Amino acid sequence: MLSLLITIPILGILFITIIPEYKVNLIKQVALITSIFTFITSLFLWVLFDNSSSKFQYIEHYSWMSLFNVHFFLGIDGISLFFIILSTFLVFICILNSWLSIKKHQKKYYICFLLMSSFLIVVFSVLDVIIFYIFFESILIPMFLIIGVWGSRTRKLKAAYQFFLYTLIGSLFMLLAIFYMFFETGSTDFQILNSFLFSEEKELLLWLAFFLSFSVKVPMVPVHIWLPEAHVEAPTSGSVILAGILLKMGTYGLLRFSLSLFPYASVYFAPLVFTLSIIAVVYTSLTTLRQIDLKKIIAYSSVAHMAFVTIGIFTFNIYGIEGSLLIMLSHGFISSALFLCVGVLYDRHHTRLIKYYSGLTQVMPLYSFFFVFFSMANLGFPGTSSFAGEFLTLIGSFHTNTTITFLASTGMILGAGYSLWLCNRILFGPITITYITQYNDISFRELAVLTPLLLCTLWMGIYPEVFLEPMHLTISNLLQKI
C-alpha cells in the first residue's frame, strides 16, 4: 500500500516527461489527476488503519543495501498517518493553485511537486534512519529549484541559498551521528535502534547532533533566519508546501527519533528546548507586529506556532504531545490557507506590501470572509482547529511547568494582536484607489482551493477526536519509554 502510494507520483512524473513542453494543459491535467489519485489512496490508509494497535502498520520490507544491513523498511503508526495524508492533500492543493500563476518551465514545475510528494511520503513512512536521512535531504533539490526558478524577486537567490545551506549544515551532523549509531549497533533499523540503550554521555551528543538538524527544519529561534526569506521569495505554492509540510519534518523527526531513541537526553535537554521555544514565541510574535510584507507576517507567525509544537512535544505527557500533533496538522491547513490568500492578492496586483491594500471588504467580500476566518483560526479562536491543539498543549505544559504555560499563553495574546491588526489594515478602512484601481473577487478555482481547507479547519476544531483516535495508543506507547 505504501509503496503504491510512493510510486503513483513517480508514474505521473514519467508520464509528464514524455509529454512535449508546449502541451501545457495536458501536463497540468496529468499532474492534477496524479495528485488526486495519491490523495485518495492515502485516505485508504486512514480508513483501514487499526486504531487498537500501537504497532507499525502496512509494513513493507525490501532489501536495498544488504551488505551494510540497510533495508528499505516502510510502515506507519498513529504519528505518521496524518502527515502522509496532509502532504498528499497539500500537494493536490498546490498543483490546483498554481494552475494559472506559473508561466515558465511548467513541465519542470509539476515534476518538482510530484517528486516532492513522493519524497515526503517516504520521509514520513520509512523506518530506517539512513533512508530517512536520504529523503529528508533529497527534498532540498526540488525545493531549492522551486524557490530559485519560480520565485518572484532577485532576492530569491539569497533565500534559496540560505534555505539549502542552513538545512545542509544541520543535517550533515545528523549523518555523522547516524554513522556513529550504525557503528555501535550494526543496524540502522529504527525498531532495532529503539531497543538499544546508549550510554548517557553518548546519548547527549547524539541527541544534540539530531537536534541541530531538526531545529533548523522546525525552525527554532537562532536558526530560523532562513524561513522568512524562503517563504517570502518562494512562489505561493512553494510557501504552502514549505509551511504546511516541510516544517513538520523537523517536529516529526524530534517526535519519532529524538524522543524515542534518546529518552534520557530528551528529558535532560527539555529546559533548553523550552527556553528556545519561549524565546521564539515571544520574539517572533513581536517581530510579526512590525513587518510590512504580508508573507513575512505569516512566516513569522509560523515560527511562533512551531515553537508551540516543540513545547508540546517536550512536555512528555499525552496531552502535550497530542496537542502538538494537532497544532502541526492545523497549522498545515491554516498557514497554507493564509499563504494562498496572500497569493490571491499577489496574483492580481503583484505586490505583497500591506501599504497598498486597504478596504478590501467592500470589493472582495468572499475573499474577506476567507481571510478573516483563517486569521481567526490562526490566533486560536475556539471552534477552529488550532484552539483544540493549543488548548491541549497548554494543559500538557501546565502539568510540567506553569511558568512555561504562562509565557506561552502570552504568545496567543500577541498572536491575536497581529492577526486582528493585519485584518484591520488590509480588509477594512477606505479603499485605496490611488494605488489599485481594479478589483475582482476570488474565482471558482480559488474557491475550490480554499473551501476544503476551511472545512478541515472547522472539522478538526469541532470534533478533534477523529484525528486523535489513531494517535492515542502510539503516543502512550512512546511515553512508556520515557
Added chain:
Amino acid sequence: MNFLLSNNDYLSILPELFLFSSLNLILIYSVIYCTSPLLDFPILINNISWLSIQTLIIVLLLNINNYCCNITIFNNFLIIDTFGNLIKTFVLISTISIFFMSLNYNKYEFINNFEFPLLVILTILGTVLLISSYDLISMYLALELQSFCSYILSAFKRNSEFSAESGLKYFILGAFSSGFLLFGCSLIYGFTGTTNYEQISLLLIDIDHNYTNNNGIIVGSVFILISFLFKLSAAPFHLWSPDIYEGSPTIITAFFAIVPKIGLLVFFLRLFFDPLYALFISWESVLLIASISSMIIGSFGAIWQIKLKRLLAFSAIGHVGYMLIALCCCSIESIYSLIFYSIIYITMSISSFSLLLIIRRNDNLKRIKYIEDLTIIAKSNPFMGICFAITFFSIAGVPPLAGFFSKMFLFFSAISQSAYFLSIVGVLTSVVSCFYYLRIIQVTYFEQSGQWITLKKVNKETSILLSVSCLILVVFFIHPNLLIISIHNSIINLCI
C-alpha cells in the same frame, strides 16, 4: 635469481601486450599514411580515434576475461589480481569515454595531429602497468611513462601560449617530484637492500620504532609520499594544478581529471598499505595534514573562481582531500570507500567535462569559458540544463544522487576508525563547497539571459555518454548493490 619466464607471465599481461603492439601498429599505419603524397596527406585524427577506441574495447574485453588471479609475474615485478583488474576496467572505460568526447572537440578546435590518441594510449599503458606494479623499479618506470606522456599532452596545442606555459610548468614541477620519488626509492633500497614490495614488507614486519637506523626508510617513505601527493595535486603541493587545468586543451584537462588519479591511488594502496604499513605512524600525520588542507583549500579557493575550468580544478583538489580521509583511516572499509568514491567521482567528472566540452555557441563556435556564460543553457538546450543540475547536485553530495553515497561511505569509514575531527572538517568543507556547486545551478537556471542564443548540435557519441553517466548518477540509488558487491569482492581479495 630465476630468469626463466613461464607461459603464465605472458598470458597474464596479454591485455598490456596487446595494447602495446597495437599502439605500434597504429603508429606505423598513421606515419605511413599521413606522409603519403599519393593520398594528398590525409588528416587521420578521426580514423585514429576510432581505431584507438576499438583497441581499447578489445583490451577491455581481454582484461575482463583475464583468468590469472593473484599471481606475481616477471620475477615479482608485476602482480595480477582481481582488484587490479577491476581498477583497470574502470580506467579503460574512462579512457574510452575520453575518446568519445574528443571526437567532437577535435572537429571544432581543428586538432589534426594524429599523435593525440597515441599519446593518450601510451599514458594508459603507463597507468595500467602502474596499477599492477609490485616493485619499486617497475613502479617508477610505469609512473614516469605516464607522467612524460602527460607533459607532452598538456603542451599539445602548440599555437596556444597557455598550453605551452602549462606544459612547461607541468614538466619542470613534475620532474622535480619524480626526483623526490626516485630519491625516496633509492633510500628505501639503500636501507633494506631490496626493491620488491613483498621482501620489504617481510623486512619491516617487526620493525623497532626506537631504533635509529630505520630513519632512512622513514625519510624515504616520506619522500615517496610527497611525490605521490604532488602527482595527486593534494593541498600543500597543489599550486600547479589550477594553472595546468586552465592552460591545457580542455580535452586534456578532462583526461587529467578523470584517468590518472585512480591509478595513483592504487599505487599508493599497493606500496603503503602493504610494505610500508609498519611505518603507519610516521606517514599518517603527513596524510592527515594534506587531507585537511586540501579540503579547506579546495572548498574556499573555488569560491572566487570565475572560470569553469579553474573551478573544476579546485573542486578536484577538494575531492582529493576527501579521498585522503580514506587513506588516513587505513582499514578495509576505507579502501572500499576510496575505490567507491573514485569510481563515482570518475562518473561525475565524465558527465561534467562532457558538458563542458560540448557546449558550443552556434554563432562563433566558441566553447564556454566563464561561469556567467552558462545562463544561455537552460533556455537553448533544456536537456543539457537538466544534466548540469543533476551532475552538480551530485558533485555537491546531495542525496539521493550517487555523489552522496560516495561521501557517505567515506564518512562512515572515518567514523568507524574514530576519526571524528577529520569527518567534522570534511562535513563543514562539503557545506562550503556546496555553495559554489549551487552557484553553477543558480547561473544555469535562476538568471536567464534575455537573448536567444542557439547552441551547436551535440554529436551522438557525446550525448550518449552524457545521458548514460547522468542516468547512472540518478539510478544508482535504486539498486546500489550491483557496484557495491563487485567492489567488495575485489577488495576482499586484496586484503587476503
